[in-house]
Amino acid sequence: MQRALQIFSLVILTVVGVLAFRLFELQVYDGGRYLKLSEENRFRVMKIPAPRGIIYDRNEIPLVENVPLFSVSIVPDSSRLPDFKALAKLLALDEAEVEGEITKKGRSPFVPIRLKQGLDFAEVARIEAHKSDFPGLFIETDIGREYPLGKVAAHLIGYLGRIPPGQSGNPEFRNLPPDAMIGQWGVEKMYDRDLRGTPGERVIEVNALGRELRLIRENQPAVGKDVHLSIDIGIQKAVEHSFGDKAGALVALNPNTGEVLALESLPSFDPNVFTQGIKPSDWKSLMDNKKKPMLNRALQSQYPPGSTFKIVTAIAALEEGVIDPSAKVTCTGGLTHGGHTFGCWKKGGHGPVDLHQAIVGSCDVYFYELGRRLGIEKLHKWAAAFGIGKETGLGLIRERQGLMPSAEWKKEKQKIPWYLGDTFISSIGQGAVTATPIQMAQMMSWVASGGKLYRPTLIKGEYEPSAVLALKPDTIRRVRAALHGVVNEGGGTGKNAFSAIVPVGGKTGTAQVVGKAHGRSGEQYLDHAWFVAFAPTDKPELAMAVFVEHGGGGGAVAAPIAKAAIEAYFGPKKRAGQPEKKPAEEKAASAEGGGIH
Amino acid sequence: MAIDRRLLKNFDWITFGAVVLLAIIGILTIASATRPAIEGAGRPDFYFKQIIWLAFSVLALLLVVAVDYIWLQRFAYIIYGLGLVLLLLVLVAGKSSLGAQRWITIGPLSFQPSEFFRLAFLAGFCSYLAGSQGRLTWPGVIGFAVVPLALIIKQPDLGTAILLLSLFVVLCLAKGLNRKLIALLVVLSLLAAPFFGHIFWEGLKEYQKNRLVAFLDPDVDPAGIGYQINQSKITIGSGAFFGKGYQQGTQGPLRFLPEKHTDFIFAVFAEEWGFAGSLVLISLYLVLFLRGVDTALKAKDEYGRLVATGITAMFFIYFSVNISMTLGMMPVVGVPLPFVSYGGTALLSNFIAAGILIGIRTRRFELFYPQIW
Numbered sequence: 001m002q003r004a005l006q007i008f009s010l011v012i013l014t015v016v017g018v019l020a021f022r023l024f025e026l027q028v029y030d031g032g033r034y035l036k037l038s039e040e041n042r043f044r045v046m047k048i049p050a051p052r053g054i055i056y057d058r059n060e061i062p063l064v065e066n067v068p069l070f071s072v073s074i075v076p077d078s079s080r081l082p083d084f085k086a087l088a089k090l091l092a093l094d095e096a097e098v099e100g101e102i103t104k105k106g107r108s109p110f111v112p113i114r115l116k117q118g119l120d121f122a123e124v125a126r127i128e129a130h131k132s133d134f135p136g137l138f139i140e141t142d143i144g145r146e147y148p149l150g151k152v153a154a155h156l157i158g159y160l161g162r163i164p165p166g167q168s169g170n171p172e173f174r175n176l177p178p179d180a181m182i183g184q185w186g187v188e189k190m191y192d193r194d195l196r197g198t199p200g201e202r203v204i205e206v207n208a209l210g211r212e213l214r215l216i217r218e219n220q221p222a223v224g225k226d227v228h229l230s231i232d233i234g235i236q237k238a239v240e241h242s243f244g245d246k247a248g249a250l251v252a253l254n255p256n257t258g259e260v261l262a263l264e265s266l267p268s269f270d271p272n273v274f275t276q277g278i279k280p281s282d283w284k285s286l287m288d289n290k291k292k293p294m295l296n297r298a299l300q301s302q303y304p305p306g307s308t309f310k311i312v313t314a315i316a317a318l319e320e321g322v323i324d325p326s327a328k329v330t331c332t333g334g335l336t337h338g339g340h341t342f343g344c345w346k347k348g349g350h351g352p353v354d355l356h357q358a359i360v361g362s363c364d365v366y367f368y369e370l371g372r373r374l375g376i377e378k379l380h381k382w383a384a385a386f387g388i389g390k391e392t393g394l395g396l397i398r399e400r401q402g403l404m405p406s407a408e409w410k411k412e413k414q415k416i417p418w419y420l421g422d423t424f425i426s427s428i429g430q431g432a433v434t435a436t437p438i439q440m441a442q443m444m445s446w447v448a449s450g451g452k453l454y455r456p457t458l459i460k461g462e463y464e465p466s467a468v469l470a471l472k473p474d475t476i477r478r479v480r481a482a483l484h485g486v487v488n489e490g491g492g493t494g495k496n497a498f499s500a501i502v503p504v505g506g507k508t509g510t511a512q513v514v515g516k517a518h519g520r521s522g523e524q525y526l527d528h529a530w531f532v533a534f535a536p537t538d539k540p541e542l543a544m545a546v547f548v549e550h551g552g553g554g555g556a557v558a559a560p561i562a563k564a565a566i567e568a569y570f571g572p573k574k575r576a577g578q579p580e581k582k583p584a585e586e587k588a589a590s591a592e593g594g595g596i597h
Numbered sequence: 598m599a600i601d602r603r604l605l606k607n608f609d610w611i612t613f614g615a616v617v618l619l620a621i622i623g624i625l626t627i628a629s630a631t632r633p634a635i636e637g638a639g640r641p642d643f644y645f646k647q648i649i650w651l652a653f654s655v656l657a658l659l660l661v662v663a664v665d666y667i668w669l670q671r672f673a674y675i676i677y678g679l680g681l682v683l684l685l686l687v688l689v690a691g692k693s694s695l696g697a698q699r700w701i702t703i704g705p706l707s708f709q710p711s712e713f714f715r716l717a718f719l720a721g722f723c724s725y726l727a728g729s730q731g732r733l734t735w736p737g738v739i740g741f742a743v744v745p746l747a748l749i750i751k752q753p754d755l756g757t758a759i760l761l762l763s764l765f766v767v768l769c770l771a772k773g774l775n776r777k778l779i780a781l782l783v784v785l786s787l788l789a790a791p792f793f794g795h796i797f798w799e800g801l802k803e804y805q806k807n808r809l810v811a812f813l814d815p816d817v818d819p820a821g822i823g824y825q826i827n828q829s830k831i832t833i834g835s836g837a838f839f840g841k842g843y844q845q846g847t848q849g850p851l852r853f854l855p856e857k858h859t860d861f862i863f864a865v866f867a868e869e870w871g872f873a874g875s876l877v878l879i880s881l882y883l884v885l886f887l888r889g890v891d892t893a894l895k896a897k898d899e900y901g902r903l904v905a906t907g908i909t910a911m912f913f914i915y916f917s918v919n920i921s922m923t924l925g926m927m928p929v930v931g932v933p934l935p936f937v938s939y940g941g942t943a944l945l946s947n948f949i950a951a952g953i954l955i956g957i958r959t960r961r962f963e964l965f966y967p968q969i970w
Contacts, residue, residue, distance in 0.1 A: 001771060001772070001773055001899075001902060002894060004770055004771045004773060005771065005890050005893055005894055005906065008767075008771070008890055008906070008909075008910070009887060009890050012883070012886045012887065012890070012913055013883075015913075015917050016879060016882070016883050016886075016917075019879065019917065019920050019921065019924065020876065020879060022921075022924045022926060023833070023867070023872055023875050023876070023879075023924065024872060026830060026833050026834040026924060027833060027834055027836050027837055027838065027867065027871060027872040027875065028837065028838055028872050030834050031834055031835070031836070031837030031838065031872075032837065033834065034830065034831050034833070034834025034835040034837075035834070035835040035837055037831045037834075037835065038831050038832065038834075038835035038847060038848055038868075039835075041828075041831065041847070041848065042847050
């Protein structure tokens, strides 16, 4: 028996030793880790969303609204597993979906799981009433975003969405609640950091049932900064209206600052669809839509600028001194070179025309001659000087570059030499020349400003000093007068842009669609219509480019849209402050237009 | 009743001091574990009830020490028989809690008969062993193992069943019963294990099955069945070396730790006093156990030796099962930590057991049976 008791003592010592070792392991070796776990047990950190900054137009009209957005979340670990059936019924969700979401593997415990968002007040009331049946269930109030303008300026304003799953580790989104809405498109994305503000934080001590016991710490959120855009929403609305169901884009700039006054791309989309998490079916229909509503045509579509490019050719010829502006070139409806006839759009020909008449009537033959005298090298130099072939750097979305061809370019790309015929069609903005609507608006703006090269900017009053393109005053005067004539003179191609409110200058353009030449018809074979414009012609405050996809002729389709946009901008100004100025301006306009009416 | 002066002179102050100290630590920890999470709310009176029970328990201990354990041996079978009757009563008229039928209510008193049955079993079985000629007979196996285990598993009370089975084996080994028989028993139980295991598993209530599953893999479902084990480990581990300080623990009052003042009291203690405090507590138990073994070695007769061994083994088994369970080394079987966990019946019966132990040591020099007065 003594031996048995000795063995018993040994057993006791061994067991106590093992327990002491295990205690050491838990408390000393792993103590820090468990201490952290016990803190996480205790505290629930809730982010208080910061009210997002408001986006205003240049007249302080708010383009977005913050609205409370209620959602319901659960912290499942502390609650043990809830009654999924009852919970699903309360939230009007599918039981399997709720169970799957809560029991999903790899969830870190104590992090709230959002079950449903965008609750209405009745749902909030019902959940609050039954909350105590589901430990860990709580209502969160977020700040949602509403876009009262709907489709108007949607590409510009953009929309909010959840942080994409792959992006949650991005340091950019650190300190944001997991379900935070961030800017995903347009200005909402571009100025997200400013608009976002800094979320506050509320640390609450909770018990195992998820009941909140006391507030440990609370940091108030810092409200996001407002963004004051240079946009005039009145123009955007008018543009949206006058485009009808046509696709295209309009960009309007202030030539004296580079401020973007309007930037519309159509068809558009309703940003409100995105703010509560877009349904896959909605996303699919947006993506599958043949009219590509998610394409920002103002920056992302490039087409031959057509005759609008003649402005560049004319300036190049005047600056390089290759023409006498009053010397006439006779247009017989075409020009034959190397056995090939380069036609003028006017089959019967314009007859003898000088520079002014060639621009007003958009005579192709005259500009072939200018191209021949300039050569592609000089033409390329001047097109590049006016920004063709280079992004404007607006930053709203990834831009297309456009293209101004050159002999080197052709040799590299097509392995064949440059022909004079290439110069002909380049000088009237056809062939390989392509530009985006914003590039054409920028070109128009730089011409209107007389060579002050302001870069486009979206923020009101925030622009950099311009680079200057030294142009002869005579060049500017002559080109402006001719563009005025396009709209205001008898044979002008842009008469449809004529406005009784403000004198408008402009130039039409038509980009030929491949396939039309082969006799096919139908909307998809209609030409693309262009119109570039500026106003008032004596002291330009606005310059713009309108592009209508498959619109047909620039003068017929694009010019009326430009007129609507110009009147939307100048109309309210006249009514508000300077009604007496109108006749004076008209007088000035007719003076410049050479009195032909 | 005259108290013999030798009782005072030879009184085992070390065992007495250890158990009283443990009980006081228990009361302090219960008070801390049950303190409200929100300041200003009332504190439940668990700790106060335990103080009252401690007072009665100390009295009971002294009373037991005063009475010679020879009486325990003389009435051993009667006491054991009464114990069996109580177990039967629980099955017939018991109150259930958490799916187990363990409580009997007499007037205002509720108590768990299995707490006292352990003592009755020790008294009876030790008497049987002391009288046996180094042989274990079938009536002995049936009467002291099969019948009580069947009654207890029926309740079901897994903790007590494990304890009784262990005590049975320990006492047989201590008695030095014929090796062949013990070997046979071990082989038989190994062979029968899968069979009984199946019956056992089927007989388990749902929560007991869950506890076993949770032990095997606590991460299976941290918010569900593995919850107790995980939270217990977090509670103990977060104490680190020096602990969070008395009444500074958070796991208990915030209700993350279930059964914080009963089965998981050690976790609360370890959270507040850290590794250093836990070592002191474990050392107190070590003193109690080694002193108990020493008492068995020095006991004046075989019955005293067997009873002292049985009581020490009982404390030791409860202690090691409870601590290993809170440390996540064993399934949760619902065994309280002796002297420390909240529970009046258990405290009283443990103090009576300690009293018997002290009595055996105190009377180790008495060569003759005392007079019957």
